[in-house]
Amino acid sequence: MYSFDLVRPTSMEDAVAALGQEDSQPLSGGQTLIPTLKQRLAMPSTLVSLSAIAELKGVSVDGNTLTIGGGTTHAEVAAEAGAYPGLAALAGQIGDPAVRNRGTIGGSLANNDPSACYPAAALGSGATIVTNTREVAADDYFQGMFATALEENEIVTAVKFPIPEKAAYIKFQQPASRFALVGVFVSKGADGVRVAVTGASNDGVFRWSEAEEALNGNFAADAVEALSAPSGADMISDLHGSGDYRAHLVKVMTKRAVAKANG
Amino acid sequence: MPKDHGIGASPKRREDARFLTGAGQYTDDINIHNQAYVHFLRSDVAHGKITNIDTTEAAEMPGVVRIFTGADFEGIGGLPCGWEITDKNGDPMKEPAHPVLAQGKVRHVGDPIAAVVADSLEEARNAAEAIVVDIEDLPAVVNMKAALTSDSALVHDDLSDNLCYDWQFGSDTEVVEKAFSEAAHVTTLELVNNRLIANPMEPRVAVGDYARANDESTLYTTSQNPHVIRLLMGAFVLGIPEHKLRVVAPDVGGGFGTKIFHYAEEAFCTFAARQINRAVKWTSTRSEAFMSDAHGRDHVTKIELALDADNNFTALRTDTYANMGAYLSTFSTSVPTWLHGTLMAGNYRTPAVQVNVKAVFTNTVPVDAYRGAGRPEATYSLERVIDKAARELGVDPIKLRRQNFITQFPYATPVAVEYDTGDYVATMDKMEELMDLGNFDARRKESEAKGKLRGLGINCFIEACGIAPSNLVGQLGARAGLYDAATVRVNATGSISVMVGAHSHGQGHETVFPQVVAEMLGIDDSLIDIVHGDTSKIPFGMGTYGSRSLAVCGSAMVRATEKIINKAKKIAAHLLEASEADIELKDGQFSVAGTDKSVAWGDVTLAAYVPHNYPLEDIEPGLEETAFYDPANFTYPAGAYACEVELDPETGEVKIEKFVSSDDFGNVINPMIVEGQVHGGIAQGIGQALLENASYDENGQLLSASYMDYAMPRADDLPMMANYVVDHSCQTPCTHNPLGVKGCGEAGAIGSPPTVVNAVIDALHSGGHKVEHIDMPVTPSRVWAAMQA
Numbered sequence A: 001m002y003s004f005d006l007v008r009p010t011s012m013e014d015a016v017a018a019l020g021q022e023d024s025q026p027l028s029g030g031q032t033l034i035p036t037l038k039q040r041l042a043m044p045s046t047l048v049s050l051s052a053i054a055e056l057k058g059v060s061v062d063g064n065t066l067t068i069g070g071g072t073t074h075a076e077v078a079a080e081a082g083a084y085p086g087l088a089a090l091a092g093q094i095g096d097p098a099v100r101n102r103g104t105i106g107g108s109l110a111n112n113d114p115s116a117c118y119p120a121a122a123l124g125s126g127a128t129i130v131t132n133t134r135e136v137a138a139d140d141y142f143q144g145m146f147a148t149a150l151e152e153n154e155i156v157t158a159v160k161f162p163i164p165e166k167a168a169y170i171k172f173q174q175p176a177s178r179f180a181l182v183g184v185f186v187s188k189g190a191d192g193v194r195v196a197v198t199g200a201s202n203d204g205v206f207r208w209s210e211a212e213e214a215l216n217g218n219f220a221a222d223a224v225e226a227l228s229a230p231s232g233a234d235m236i237s238d239l240h241g242s243g244d245y246r247a248h249l250v251k252v253m254t255k256r257a258v259a260k261a262n263g
Numbered sequence B: 001m002p003k004d005h006g007i008g009a010s011p012k013r014r015e016d017a018r019f020l021t022g023a024g025q026y027t028d029d030i031n032i033h034n035q036a037y038v039h040f041l042r043s044d045v046a047h048g049k050i051t052n053i054d055t056t057e058a059a060e061m062p063g064v065v066r067i068f069t070g071a072d073f074e075g076i077g078g079l080p081c082g083w084e085i086t087d088k089n090g091d092p093m094k095e096p097a098h099p100v101l102a103q104g105k106v107r108h109v110g111d112p113i114a115a116v117v118a119d120s121l122e123e124a125r126n127a128a129e130a131i132v133v134d135i136e137d138l139p140a141v142v143n144m145k146a147a148l149t150s151d152s153a154l155v156h157d158d159l160s161d162n163l164c165y166d167w168q169f170g171s172d173t174e175v176v177e178k179a180f181s182e183a184a185h186v187t188t189l190e191l192v193n194n195r196l197i198a199n200p201m202e203p204r205v206a207v208g209d210y211a212r213a214n215d216e217s218t219l220y221t222t223s224q225n226p227h228v229i230r231l232l233m234g235a236f237v238l239g240i241p242e243h244k245l246r247v248v249a250p251d252v253g254g255g256f257g258t259k260i261f262h263y264a265e266e267a268f269c270t271f272a273a274r275q276i277n278r279a280v281k282w283t284s285t286r287s288e289a290f291m292s293d294a295h296g297r298d299h300v301t302k303i304e305l306a307l308d309a310d311n312n313f314t315a316l317r318t319d320t321y322a323n324m325g326a327y328l329s330t331f332s333t334s335v336p337t338w339l340h341g342t343l344m345a346g347n348y349r350t351p352a353v354q355v356n357v358k359a360v361f362t363n364t365v366p367v368d369a370y371r372g373a374g375r376p377e378a379t380y381s382l383e384r385v386i387d388k389a390a391r392e393l394g395v396d397p398i399k400l401r402r403q404n405f406i407t408q409f410p411y412a413t414p415v416a417v418e419y420d421t422g423d424y425v426a427t428m429d430k431m432e433e434l435m436d437l438g439n440f441d442a443r444r445k446e447s448e449a450k451g452k453l454r455g456l457g458i459n460c461f462i463e464a465c466g467i468a469p470s471n472l473v474g475q476l477g478a479r480a481g482l483y484d485a486a487t488v489r490v491n492a493t494g495s496i497s498v499m500v501g502a503h504s505h506g507q508g509h510e511t512v513f514p515q516v517v518a519e520m521l522g523i524d525d526s527l528i529d530i531v532h533g534d535t536s537k538i539p540f541g542m543g544t545y546g547s548r549s550l551a552v553c554g555s556a557m558v559r560a561t562e563k564i565i566n567k568a569k570k571i572a573a574h575l576l577e578a579s580e581a582d583i584e585l586k587d588g589q590f591s592v593a594g595t596d597k598s599v600a601w602g603d604v605t606l607a608a609y610v611p612h613n614y615p616l617e618d619i620e621p622g623l624e625e626t627a628f629y630d631p632a633n634f635t636y637p638a639g640a641y642a643c644e645v646e647l648d649p650e651t652g653e654v655k656i657e658k659f660v661s662s663d664d665f666g667n668v669i670n671p672m673i674v675e676g677q678v679h680g681g682i683a684q685g686i687g688q689a690l691l692e693n694a695s696y697d698e699n700g701q702l703l704s705a706s707y708m709d710y711a712m713p714r715a716d717d718l719p720m721m722a723n724y725v726v727d728h729s730c731q732t733p734c735t736h737n738p739l740g741v742k743g744c745g746e747a748g749a750i751g752s753p754p755t756v757v758n759a760v761i762d763a764l765h766s767g768g769h770k771v772e773h774i775d776m777p778v779t780p781s782r783v784w785a786a787m788q789a
């Protein structure tokens, strides 16, 4: 780690001001950023901790919308997002208790790791990412591995999830990191079925449109069974599995997610 | 009623109180006044020529005390190899130099190029980034077979090729060939024993200190054998005589073999402290551990088994490539040879066995002993080929093994060693009972009803532990003796310190060793402490590895305690005015046989130190005895293991539903600790079978260089405790050591990998998938790929 200054503002205003300084960077749960700093892979001069900003925290329900503050930890979502059980269950499967008690939804979505779980939930629910300056639809937000629509120093302040009729997430764990080797989030809501896949693609989280189409006609595991798996050509191929294997898992996990959503 | 103290009891581990309350004293807890910190600049390429190192700018940076490079170590010894292997042509192995800091070339990712010593670690790291190193990339030698072709790059330019040795052992070639030509059936299997990284919880640490006043150096280090480090580093690397060099290995957080070896960082810190007249500390990061701790295993083997028409094994032949990595680590050369080849007969009567091993230099981290060291590799090859033979012949794998078991002891195999005792039928019977094999078919049907495949894996193994008879290993090329030593120091008031050469880094010696002495003397074990891990406190010791602590060092402790008893009886006889021959020791009381006259342990010990009424003309005052013990033979723990797996044919995922180990460890001193050792060993073996893989790409970059990619076994990878049964009730005591113990530390890691793989293959066949083999780790993706083929 290189040395850096740490500031801990209590308001968004102060945070935005602090982030205006050169080489400053937001710090949320630190579960991604701190390991990066330890490896000396980043060299911010100031870390602006978001952990003391009350308005970034908490889970609330308004009608059919569940809103999660950007600084809300995975453990809090797992415990408090009961109105959206598929999402609460996803949060409860991220990492281990230490990670869940520190890591936050804002940090996860800002980072957009191609194997992370929340991107699948956001894209698979048709969520809206709220920042300090605007609102971005999930469909526009994710722009490939570790790439998002966020501008420099833009802060994810909340995520708004429409609560679907049914939803479920199935994660097939990469054996070492236990991130998703392939994770599939399916939801059936007012605007139809969404199937979002994480872990698999070189382009990060994506929607499997063939499956969505089939499931819009018949929201049943059999409808997925009838499809052929997506092409493995654009899938991640590494130590833990070939592109073809991941493509195969996309289909299996989609099937299982639908079955689970149907309960 | 189980005993509550002494031999056979399971008192809770006394050392755990300090470990669990943060009171342990690990090497990193040691801080010396005014110490400096070293950061090693390590190679990020696998193979290259160092054309230039410029430290000018770095040396000017804040806090920098001194920067060392390979040039500072010219004329200083390299790290020695402790075991010379003789090639099958009679030539000694090739033994290239292993400099403390790279000289001229870097040979693996992680090879240290320069060492920056500074007032703080932060400053050392900052300055290291300012060092300019120019490296001309050379082709990386990674694949062992390719390394032996004539157009391969050379890892060591002064050697003619990348072959360290070509070793052959066992039956004559003609005998083996004849048996194969006459065989009714031959089964052949090619397999990989995957490279592993030991990953002890505590990374390595070294603190070198120097006292100018008396020219004494002290090294605090995370070692399994401080005396071995003192000998190797003092005599071969730095030229410091033993009486001026103290090595301390305090609490050590796990070793698994990888902390046996003498490492460059230890020599560096000791050397640098003398140079700058300040203590120098190094604490490995986890990332450094991945690329500087010696790795384990990494064999590529072809094994052939010949059987006659009645399914008797008639011959066995292996051809193995063993990866040495870039340099010869301390015991690296002995692992694929004497620790592997001599066990290749396994539990079976096979009359002809020949083992061939080519040890190969590559641009990878050095490979050395890791829990089991050579014996897991032997067991894996043998037990996989037997399983395959059973399938090919359509016979029950248990029956095939039973039919070929050695049943008469002692038994000398064609690969040199003589098993003193054992009962392989008994452990197999016990395993079958605990595994409830009669209901396996019903369990398989239940799994199939859920869309899963269930497989049963069987495995037998034998290991050579209690390492080792010195005269024998000396003939085999060891450059050290492998005895051990203990001093029993009885204090005036009767409490006892036992200084032992064994080193406890998780094994629980502090609990177990006192149980033995307490039993022998009939006193409470709370009066007894052991002292270990400091060359200035203990007589001598070869340390802990090879399941040797109790069998070898424990034997020395028994011998020293016997001497104490003999002397104490003389003192008691004097105090009781009786003849020494009539003195009996029971429950801490010395009594005169047939009378009610007695004197307590404490009175005798006090008399020894306050010798007012004492036979000074016959014996010296004091009560302290030392014994060195050199074992007459190895010990041969053996066992039968089984597991059931459930395989998800859609994903290839394998879950272990039940695991049973039936081990024969001879006598057991503390059952709880033995069971813990076996549970842990099996966990590591399951890790090897299903998860762990140190994987290099073709450029010699370690792909699994952190826990993001190197999969360690976790609790949920293992069966629930109720289905994780470790049994040690079959006991054939070792015939040649006083405690009749064989050693239990490695068994689990040796016995479990083939058990798991055999079960996976069985599961696949039950589902109609004719998969003959999958290399470890048997990951979901590999299983799935095998099913597609």
Ligand SMILES: Cc1cc2nc3c(=O)[nH]c(=O)nc-3n(C[C@H](O)[C@H](O)[C@H](O)COP(=O)(O)OP(=O)(O)OC[C@H]3O[C@@H](n4cnc5c(N)ncnc54)[C@H](O)[C@@H]3O)c2cc1C
Pocket: A025, A026, A027, A028, A029, A030, A031, A032, A033, A034, A050, A070, A071, A093, A094, A095, A096, A099, A102, A103, A104, A105, A106, A107, A108, A110, A111, A113, A115, A116, A117, A118, A154, A155, A156, A157, A177, A178, A179, A180
């Ligand atoms: C052992 C381990 C296991 C894990 N397993 C999983 C898993 O299974 N699934 C999974 O999805 N994730 C997993 N993670 C990642 C974890 O979920 C992290 O919490 C998450 O990726 C980052 O969140 P954070 O709050 O810790 O962010 P930080 O590490 O603090 O920040 C991450 C990045 O986002 C930026 N940032 C942080 N907050 C904001 C914000 N509100 N607005 C804009 N930018 C911001 C930071 O500047 C930084 O660049 C794991 C992590 C660890 C250490």
